[in-house]
Amino acid sequence: xxxxxxxxxxxxxxxxxLSGRRLDLLDPSPLDVEVEDIAHGLARVAxxxxxxxxxxIFSVAQHSLLVEAVARAKTPRLDRDARIALLxxxxxxxxxxxxxxxxxxxxxxxxxxxxxxxxxxxxVRFGLPAKIPETMTAMIKAADRAAAYLExxxxxxxxxxxARKFFGQPPKFSAAIERDYxxxxxxxxxxxxxxxxxxxxxxx
Numbered sequence: 001x002x003x004x005x006x007x008x009x010x011x012x013x014x015x016x017x018l019s020g021r022r023l024d025l026l027d028p029s030p031l032d033v034e035v036e037d038i039a040h041g042l043a044r045v046a047x048x049x050x051x052x053x054x055x056x057i058f059s060v061a062q063h064s065l066l067v068e069a070v071a072r073a074k075t076p077r078l079d080r081d082a083r084i085a086l087l088x089x090x091x092x093x094x095x096x097x098x099x100x101x102x103x104x105x106x107x108x109x110x111x112x113x114x115x116x117x118x119x120x121x122x123x124v125r126f127g128l129p130a131k132i133p134e135t136m137t138a139m140i141k142a143a144d145r146a147a148a149y150l151e152x153x154x155x156x157x158x159x160x161x162x163a164r165k166f167f168g169q170p171p172k173f174s175a176a177i178e179r180d181y182x183x184x185x186x187x188x189x190x191x192x193x194x195x196x197x198x199x200x201x202x203x204x
Contacts (some may be wrong), residue, residue: 001188002194005172010111013025013026015038015095017032017034018036018037018040018074019036020149021033021034021037023037023095024045025095025096025114025118026117027117028117028118028121029121030121030122030124030125031125032121033122033125035195035198035199037094037196037200038088038091038094038122038194038198038202039061039191039192039194039195039198040094040191041093041094041095041193042059042060042061042064042090042091042093042094042190042191042194043059043060043061043062043187043188043190043191043194044057044059044187044191045059045060045061045093045094045097045098046058046059046060046098047060047063047096047098047151048061048151048152048155048156051156051157052155052156052184053154053155053156053157053184054155054183054184055184056184056186056187057184057187058093058151058155059183059184059185059187059190060090060093060098061190061191061193062181062184062190062193062194063090063147063151063192064086064087064088064089064090064091064186064194065087065181065193065197066119066150066151066177066181066182067086067087067089067140067143067144068083068086068143068197069085069177069180070143070146070147070150070173070177071083071086071139071140071142071143071180073172073177073196074143074172075139080201080204081127081128081136082136083140084126084127084128084135084139084198084201084202085123085128085132085140086143087121087129087194087197087198087201088119088122088126088198089140089144091118091119091122092114092115092118092122095118096111096114096115096118099111113142116134116183126202127202145167145168146168146171146173148165148166148167149163149164149167149168149170149171150171150173150177150178150182151182152166152167153170154178154182155182157183170194
């Protein structure tokens with residue numbers, strides 16, 4: 001894991017979590033990563049900058065569960081580590097928020113470096129390699145794009161042809177996925193469901 005330059009002593013580079021942990025954004029320690037902080041934060045971070053239909057935001061926690069469901073529908077025998085990695089693919093956003101892709105392109109690589117350090121610490125905390133295999137990364141990206149297509153067309157006002165330009169061909173998915181994951185949940189439901197799913201996998 002690449003260390004970032006030391007922060008100025010006059011500037012705070014850590015965030016206090018509700019668990020009591022203090023997570024250093026420049027040099028994050030796996031020991032300061034807790035499931036409850038991730039679940040709580042991701043359930044309160046909005047996808048699509050909040051520009052989605054429904055009485056509630058479509059949270060990153062719910063998105064992560066949708067991504068896992070899409071991947072499992074395509075590959076039912078996914079192993080435990082792959083499913084954990086799917087649930088954690090956007091976990092750094094519990095600290096840095098969900099910055100939309102167009103804005104990431106504007107600000108360049110500095111954001112990505114912070115995000116990558118956080119993700120490496122999160123992976124190590126939950127028993128994964130700091131850098132997961134390329135095959136697993138490719139599988140996550142494919143499921144993420146498929147989920148983004150569904151969210152874009154069901155929740156964020158994209159026409160099908162517009163969504164194809166950005167996210168590729170429409171994915172195959174079941175009515176159960178649409179029913180269970182594409183109606184935005186209250187934050188408490190998203191937090192509880194995400195935490196229970198991740199903790200269950202961690203126990204296996």
